[in-house]
Amino acid sequence: MASGTPAQDIQEETKCPICLEYLMDPVTIDCGHNFCRGCITRYCEMWTEGDYDPLCCPSCRARIRKGALRNNYQLANIVEKIKQLHFKPGKENLCEMHGKALDLFCAEDGETVCVVCERSPQHRSHTVLLMEDAAQKYKGKIQAHLKTLREEREKLLGFKETGEEKCQEYLNQIKKEKQKIVSEFQQLRQFLEEQERLLLAQLEKLDKEILKIQNENVTKLWEEISYLNELISELEGKYQKPAGEFLQDIGSTLSRCEKGKFQQPEEISPELEKRLSDFSQKTVTVMETLRKFKDTLPSTVKKKTGETLESFRHAYVTLDPDTAHPKLILSENWKSVRWGDTWQQLPKNPERFDSDPCVLGCEGFTLGRHCWEVEVGAGRFWAVGVARESVRRKGGISRSPEGGIWAVERWGDQFRALTSPVTPLPLSRVPSRIRVCLECDWGQVTFIDAGDEAPIFTFPLGSVPGERIRPWLWVWWGSWLNLCF
Numbered sequence: 001m002a003s004g005t006p007a008q009d010i011q012e013e014t015k016c017p018i019c020l021e022y023l024m025d026p027v028t029i030d031c032g033h034n035f036c037r038g039c040i041t042r043y044c045e046m047w048t049e050g051d052y053d054p055l056c057c058p059s060c061r062a063r064i065r066k067g068a069l070r071n072n073y074q075l076a077n078i079v080e081k082i083k084q085l086h087f088k089p090g091k092e093n094l095c096e097m098h099g100k101a102l103d104l105f106c107a108e109d110g111e112t113v114c115v116v117c118e119r120s121p122q123h124r125s126h127t128v129l130l131m132e133d134a135a136q137k138y139k140g141k142i143q144a145h146l147k148t149l150r151e152e153r154e155k156l157l158g159f160k161e162t163g164e165e166k167c168q169e170y171l172n173q174i175k176k177e178k179q180k181i182v183s184e185f186q187q188l189r190q191f192l193e194e195q196e197r198l199l200l201a202q203l204e205k206l207d208k209e210i211l212k213i214q215n216e217n218v219t220k221l222w223e224e225i226s227y228l229n230e231l232i233s234e235l236e237g238k239y240q241k242p243a244g245e246f247l248q249d250i251g252s253t254l255s256r257c258e259k260g261k262f263q264q265p266e267e268i269s270p271e272l273e274k275r276l277s278d279f280s281q282k283t284v285t286v287m288e289t290l291r292k293f294k295d296t297l298p299s300t301v302k303k304k305t306g307e308t309l310e311s312f313r314h315a316y317v318t319l320d321p322d323t324a325h326p327k328l329i330l331s332e333n334w335k336s337v338r339w340g341d342t343w344q345q346l347p348k349n350p351e352r353f354d355s356d357p358c359v360l361g362c363e364g365f366t367l368g369r370h371c372w373e374v375e376v377g378a379g380r381f382w383a384v385g386v387a388r389e390s391v392r393r394k395g396g397i398s399r400s401p402e403g404g405i406w407a408v409e410r411w412g413d414q415f416r417a418l419t420s421p422v423t424p425l426p427l428s429r430v431p432s433r434i435r436v437c438l439e440c441d442w443g444q445v446t447f448i449d450a451g452d453e454a455p456i457f458t459f460p461l462g463s464v465p466g467e468r469i470r471p472w473l474w475v476w477w478g479s480w481l482n483l484c485f
Contacts, residue, residue: 014079017059018043023079027069031062034072105134178441182462199283206276231256312371312437317361317471317483322351324359328475337473338480353393361471364389371437372471372483373450379479383409383418384434386445387472388465405472406445406459417457425457433484438469
């Protein structure tokens, strides 16, 4: 039976696996496969637009490094020479069984045959065509299929473009809605804070007026008590004296006793009582309004933390050795960091922290919702969080939102959020694994105990700026941290 000849094999090697035509401007990738430059470039663009990761070879699925296309000039010359040969039937294109030229084609079996094969019992009743006639017939069919397939491809590309435009339109709409929500809630917070200040100021004024009345009454009462103490002491002394001395100036003594009657202290005026009552009623009204507002919020706003976090995308995070403090030792896979005993001789590049024992993640985020987990060791001095790209690297840094860092830390026996000032976190136990959840569009970062899904601390909406944010770790004496996927 007919089989592929060496000439045909060489011909196949000079064809592109994507377009199945002779290689045009051939390039080679890392795995050794060759493609037309235009075909592999369009393939890479379509793969990237589809957000697939990593980029893989169409033939063997080996990973393709971006920009790893190498010109294959030698193969280009071979292709040109093979095109000129056209591989017309010759000695190499012979039937293995009969040694005759394979210049016929059996339509039923779909294979080339010689004149002897045609007369054999196997092919005698079959439709046998001349090679060139069969080629023309099937070329017409292939051409029809190519036309249909190309039309289908154009339709799909159109659907893809339309879908991407629609998705981008939705994403822009969502972004605007997020901005609107952040703005409205910011105004609401400002309004509530202003109302809180006003109510507290009115209470403070009432408080001062009542304290003033109380102090005045206490002063008057002590004056009356002191006067009565003196008069009682005088009368008790006079009562013990002989009759002659006892009756001396008795009229004046009795007169002073009658004048020393106790004066009632000033009571709180009805006008002040009314103001206090009115204010209490006003407070009740405000509180009822706030409770009603809270109860009328849609259920999607009042979701549990665990349900909300399901929409976060798990990020594969590694550590950036160019930012690591010289005292920190990173693992070979850049997933773990620990405190070292000696100062390493590392390049003094601008990205490196030179004072605080910090390291940043290689990955940065500007849009979307991302989360990753950090396993903490047995050490008692570490911090986990995020930092803005422009965080200070040289000299002492402020480990707070003002310094471009949003994190929680363990400091000895204390566990706290790095706010300004720090916020103690009264946890029953220190988490062994912390999940960091970054919401870029809303400017919020949340920390979760990955063990029991309990919330640890949340920096409020809008607190994280709209610039590139990177994972941030801080490790000190005897501590280590490990990034988990």
